[in-house]
Amino acid sequence: MSVILLIIALVFFFICSVIPFSKYHGIIAFFFLVIATLSGVSIVANDTYHYGMKVKTTTTRYQLVSASDKMNVLLYQPLGNGSEKVYLYKTSSKQKTKPMKTKDSSAKYVITSDKPNVTITEKRYVYKDGLSKFFFGILHNNNELKHRYYTFNINRDWNVLTAKQAKELDKLVKKNQAALKSQVETTVKAKVAAAMQANPQMSTEQQKELIQQAQNEATQAAIQKLVDSVKNK
Numbered sequence: 001m002s003v004i005l006l007i008i009a010l011v012f013f014f015i016c017s018v019i020p021f022s023k024y025h026g027i028i029a030f031f032f033l034v035i036a037t038l039s040g041v042s043i044v045a046n047d048t049y050h051y052g053m054k055v056k057t058t059t060t061r062y063q064l065v066s067a068s069d070k071m072n073v074l075l076y077q078p079l080g081n082g083s084e085k086v087y088l089y090k091t092s093s094k095q096k097t098k099p100m101k102t103k104d105s106s107a108k109y110v111i112t113s114d115k116p117n118v119t120i121t122e123k124r125y126v127y128k129d130g131l132s133k134f135f136f137g138i139l140h141n142n143n144e145l146k147h148r149y150y151t152f153n154i155n156r157d158w159n160v161l162t163a164k165q166a167k168e169l170d171k172l173v174k175k176n177q178a179a180l181k182s183q184v185e186t187t188v189k190a191k192v193a194a195a196m197q198a199n200p201q202m203s204t205e206q207q208k209e210l211i212q213q214a215q216n217e218a219t220q221a222a223i224q225k226l227v228d229s230v231k232n233k
Contacts, residue, residue: 046136050125053125053126054125057122059122061118063091064090064118064154065090067090068170072158073158073160075087075088075161078162087099087150088100100150104148107149108151109151112153113155116155118151118153120148123146159224161230161231173226180219184222188211191217192207
């Protein structure tokens, strides 16, 4: 409506300025000039400063799945000098990693004790009322994105690596698979032996839980050494 009003006002201003159909044609021309000016200013204000609009915020949360099946990892791709990062993530074990959207977007990761998840918060400009929609609807800028925020909530046993580092780590794990297995077995045996010596009356169920816990801790510690070696390159 704003554009139509602007065009109509300019047409009548031109007609009233050129054709002296009335002794008041000058006043009428000035009236339409004012309308055209106000319409033009409001269009610019809406397009530049989002006049007649308000910010609507929506937040969506998805489960976060590790990008690797060997360890818990969140991937990113550095941009420019490395200060900007494009995170690559999965919300299902059946899907491939996908990059975050980069236009008008920012991201960070935080450590949490809850289940890993990604929270996406979007702020969008929408018409604040029916009058604004009627007047500016022709500009088709309703629901325009102001900013999108990604927050990756991960646990302490997760690693944040570049895609390149993840590939190097995968090669190291495969290359040192036998050594890692031997190292984990040795560590587990030592921990179980120490625990049994401290508590000879340990039940079979307790022993199973102990072995499982020791295996998880030993595996994580062994892989973490490889992760550190990749990060320190």
